[in-house]
Amino acid sequence: MPAAVLLLVQGAALSIQHRVAVAESGDQTMPIAMPLSTPAPTPAxxxxxxxxxxxxxxxxxxxQDGKRAVDYEYCIPNHQQALDEVLAIDPSARVMAxxxxxxxxxEAQWLVLGNTHQPxxxxxxxxxxxxxxxRRIEQAVFE
Structure with missing residues (x-):
């Protein structure tokens, strides 16, 4: 009987991986599930x-008499592929290289500004x- 088996379970949005080890105790076997080192996605x-x-x-x-949009800022890698991904998601995005x-x-990143006044x-x-x-999206404060 093998000492360990790898089980891969895939969901719609992400993969969850567990290593399943079989611990033997006398004539009984007991499965033990342990998460692999792959970190879970950070919640939004x-x-x-x-x-x-x-x-x-x-x-x-x-x-009511003073509503305003919230401007936000975040960093992306300074290459076109990252910018294209952002622009496909956020029509309000403006790059401040x-x-x-x-x-x-x-220096290896571009600052991106956006705002919440959009559908x-x-x-x-x-x-x-x-x-x-x-990594982070923070409210932008302009002076």
Whole structure:
């Protein structure tokens, strides 16, 4: 009997992998499932650094007589493929190459600005947050 078997289970959106080891105890065998070292995807709520629940259905925040959109910023790798992925998701995206922004993009990254005053803003932000190269999305504050 083998000491370990690899079991791969795939869901619609992501793969979950477990190593299944068989521990022998006398005449009985008992399966033991252990997660592999592949990290789980970061939930969008951990990447988005501001409260989406505070925004209305139009992507605006504030009192009735003073509503405004929320501007946000994030960093992407400084190559066209990453930018193309972002632009396919977020029509409000504007690249500010060479600026670190408040979020602190490195020289190997481009700063991207967007805003919530667009149809489907919640879905846009969740899709951006699921991109492997987007680590944080923070509210942009302009002075």
């Amino acid at each position: 709520s951990a990447v988005i650094g501001f409260d989406l629940a505070a925004l209305d259905e139009h992507g605006l925040i504030g009192p 060479g600026s670190p922004g408040r979020i602190g993009c490195s 489907g803003f919640r879905d846009v932000l969740h899709q951006l947050a699921r991109l492997a190269f987007v």
